[in-house]
Amino acid sequence: MKTLIFKTASNYLLPLLLLFAVFILLRGHYLPGGGFVGGLIASIAFVIHSFANGLETTRKIIKFHPGFLMPVGLTIALVAGAAPWLFGMPFMTGLWMDEPIPVIGLVGSALFFDTGVFLVVIGVTLTIIFTISEGL
């Protein structure tokens, strides 16, 4: 769409919404949030940008096909699930660090699993919506 206000706002909204998505992802273990909602917010950010500036501009920002994020995310989630096998524990046991990292907090294998879900959700949603809006 050719509206100046929406175009200008979308350029500022994209980084803000991506930051909010990462915040939701990191907060998700004890409070509402998590990988799925964070992924949806990040994909909404890209969809708003593509509505305002056209599909090709958004594709140039992402640089690769969003479907490529699906196998990457699934691999990260699988590695996070299989990591306890190295320590002789059952599949998908939560491993936790002893000392919290300053800004992020206590990091465990659940965070990497959530990151995998985050990437898969972005990949699936963007693939679906880009395919649909190509046909319009």
Added chain:
Amino acid sequence: MNLYDYLYYVILPVLAISTVIIFIRFLKGPTLSDRVVSLDLLLTTGIGIIAVYSIHTDQPTFLDIAMILALIAFLGTVAFSYYLEKREKNE
């Protein structure tokens, strides 16, 4: 009358009545654009109700849900207007 009574006996009934009135417009709306605007207003009223409940139950995490709902409402309105513009061009 303290803040909680004011929210419970004034603000919430106003929001509830306006929801009913907007929903009538949503059902009657002669054109599609009226329905899109009323849907957007319905979601905005929902955000107001969530904010009131967030104050009333003292749960600041509800405000994040209101923010996500506002985001989705904005995206829905933009997508609908995009679709309306495309449809007018095709006809």
